[in-house]
Amino acid sequence: MVVQGKNIIGFSLSAASDEFVTSFDPKDARPMEKFYMATNEEIEETLQKASEAFGVYKHFSGNRRADFLEAIADEILALDNVLVQTAVKESGLPEARIIGERGRTVGQLRLFAQLLREGSWVDATIETAQPDREPLPKPDIRKMLVPVGPVVVFAASNFPLAFSTAGGDTASALAAGNPVIVKAHMSHLGTNELVARAIAEAAKNTGMPDGVFSSLNGRGSSLGQKLVMHPVVKSVGFTGSYTGGMALYKAAAQREEPIPVFAEMGSVNPVILLPGKLKNSAKETAKQYAGSITLGVGQFCTNPGLLLGIAGEDLNTFLEELAKEIRNIAPATMLNEGIWKSYQSGKAKVLEQNGVTLLGAATEQEGNHLGTAAIALVSGEDFLSNPSLHEEVFGPFSLVVRCTDKEQLLEVIQSAKGQLTSTIMAEPDELKGHHDIVEAASKIAGRVLFNGVPTGVEVCHAMQHGGPFPSSTDSRFTSVGTDAIKRFVRPLAIQGFPEEALPDALKNSNPLGIWRKVNGELTRDAING
């Protein structure tokens, strides 16, 4: 398959504009292909198609939608090396990482397919009638989750596959029964087109309606805003910067009909180093964290940007070892020029703050957009008094906060804004004496880890990727794992309908064999009519 630079509008390729955006190779610092920007007419056509497709697609059974998702996975794998090399070129990420990410993307699609085939995710809840109840008869009421309507997905810079065109947002929105419109990310326009065409192909081959999926090229500030403001659109998925996420969130709240924007905006993911852990394994922990801080050139939402410990010999040992490890990390190409520039300026800004000292940095090398790892140190007092030290520096940089004692450590944790993750590095028997620390770490985060690294977000039923604001706009939902589907549905109750008019999930006979809550009890049994 050859990249054509076009918009994918349902089953059609479209190129009506005379304006272009251009893909870019961050490693060689050179522009590559031209991509047609979506015109207003194309945007309108896309949304009309999505609206019509919704009327059809939402009635498709779980099995039919699962066929579609699995076909997308197959089509993505069929793109083979073309996709891998395009993504490598556009993102600067190594081939092994892209192949791993493709595996994750395909795995996500198949996991949602599995969820659909099993079927219980619709939360079917049934209360049967009690016509003889006093003082008033009880009606028959049945409730299940139904799709909300067309969803706009903003592809993310840092996961050209797994959080982009066919990533978790798209997979969960399609699984829920909604058409999806992807706004291609400027950092991987070619990758986007290849995957979008794979999705369109899968849709055609599995009998999905034209318009169940589209992908448009353009700038966030124009195309992105237009999509979010359009009345056909009912929900938005976004992974990216705080500025970008909040611009969409605020725009959506100003609509005549406000809609939710699920923006995952990253965080500093504090890591709390308790004394016992440092005493027993300062060096091993330093090695483990040097790896996590610099993984993928630090370009993960769950990158540990803040390490908190109590002053003492063991912390010094940890810091020495961490600095040593960091110095040996080879610089690598960052995702795009904007991210690289922000990293340079963000790191420089932290390093010039009062009381901040550089602990260790990797050696600079010749090359384009290289992210060079670094670790800095600051006292608890200086950290607490300086809000600019609480901001995320996206890239392979972490700030260590050296606290005077446990009380200051607690204060530092409590001062943190909402986080995707927090981590407690401790000996198991230390947890008992640190209830307040565990409590504080839980209050600020969506996921709390014990003796692990926050990078490497497992795609599973139990994952929570979304924490208190500002790490995400809505901590009640996750953007990773099967529960991500809950963002794009609403409960619909139907009352007094005859059996033959009920959807399968709510029929007495339970033809889908799913788990349901019937008169308060979970069961897979049929109801005796």
Add this chain to the structure above:
Amino acid sequence: MVVQGKNIIGFSLSAASDEFVTSFDPKDARPMEKFYMATNEEIEETLQKASEAFGVYKHFSGNRRADFLEAIADEILALDNVLVQTAVKESGLPEARIIGERGRTVGQLRLFAQLLREGSWVDATIETAQPDREPLPKPDIRKMLVPVGPVVVFAASNFPLAFSTAGGDTASALAAGNPVIVKAHMSHLGTNELVARAIAEAAKNTGMPDGVFSSLNGRGSSLGQKLVMHPVVKSVGFTGSYTGGMALYKAAAQREEPIPVFAEMGSVNPVILLPGKLKNSAKETAKQYAGSITLGVGQFCTNPGLLLGIAGEDLNTFLEELAKEIRNIAPATMLNEGIWKSYQSGKAKVLEQNGVTLLGAATEQEGNHLGTAAIALVSGEDFLSNPSLHEEVFGPFSLVVRCTDKEQLLEVIQSAKGQLTSTIMAEPDELKGHHDIVEAASKIAGRVLFNGVPTGVEVCHAMQHGGPFPSSTDSRFTSVGTDAIKRFVRPLAIQGFPEEALPDALKNSNPLGIWRKVNGELTRDAING
């Protein structure tokens, strides 16, 4: 118990202000008691108490919280006739209605207690570790719902008990593990104080922390806004007007940390009369609807304000019968002066619109704030071209839209904004031929009824009370039924924690015996460690 006119701040009564609001008897049109408004210092004290109480209360077991809710129910019943008479006086509602509503309020509290004792509502989801998985080991991740923090509840005018001080919002927020601060409604300040003191008493007697519940007096535009903007507050429950709900929603979105406002803002609840139904039972249906339209002087969120049918003899029969029934309805006192004035002006405004004719109205009577029932008629064409006819007239008034044919009927349904309910009155065999009607009715509503009346919202697991905007601000949640608890929680994942540090709901041994999703399968079994 005697009303003292004070604010209830945790376990204390407080009266620091020299400003007052006054309760009012709408039937006799006379002011009654004075109530101290909350000062800024009292607001601050309330929220600090709530914040501290949260740290304690959130760790209480389901059984302890259930004890508290049940004790509230008992204390409310112990108020006996004092409460009933106070509510009757302040609301103008008949005694039987208030007694019924008290039963509903107590029933809600006990239903949430039952949910807590059973325990599965926390959605425990567990994925056990696979240390040998290739290419990467799978970590142990466990997730459950945890409370978000202090919740502000705005008491509703139209349910002085069931949607107010100890109503569904308060019951579900407390059940979830959050402290609650109620802003008393101006229409029933005395009722509020009695119930608030009952809650405080129950809290004391069951060992709850001081501050788990408070209730303050003041105006929505000052006290209400201050509460919603305070950083300690994490969520808001509201039932009332579109204007009031949206003012809070927009304020909350402008906070440094935006928080959700669950505003249930009412709707016109369209009723679709299909031809077969009218042919077979025009008169019975008219009788049924005359009752629903005028129940509680039409002051229900689910009051059917819009009746849609196709022109013809059967519709005429229905209209004649409906008009006859409406003429015989005795006017009754409305909840307060503001609601009565809005009803008068809203009804008058509709009646002066182009093409609108009065079908029938009850006879006016002498008395204060009496709501007189009325029914008007308009053509489908005039309805479609006049947005002001789509607005809710809160009270015993309904507009009948006479459509030329099925296509226009469908168009009218599709033109409706988001609704709490929609209703299809049809013969069972008519549904097959009207898929598009059922589809349109489902798309706009949170609950769709077949051959029923939307008034009378059943409190149960399957209820959905909350529909697409503007009937509520978030159609993904309900404010009635056990699922109302989901508004005030967020999922928290914990990764790699040792068994002894896990909360009971997530321990391998499953000491609570709850339903959990373990590696994708629902089970109540323990996990073999």
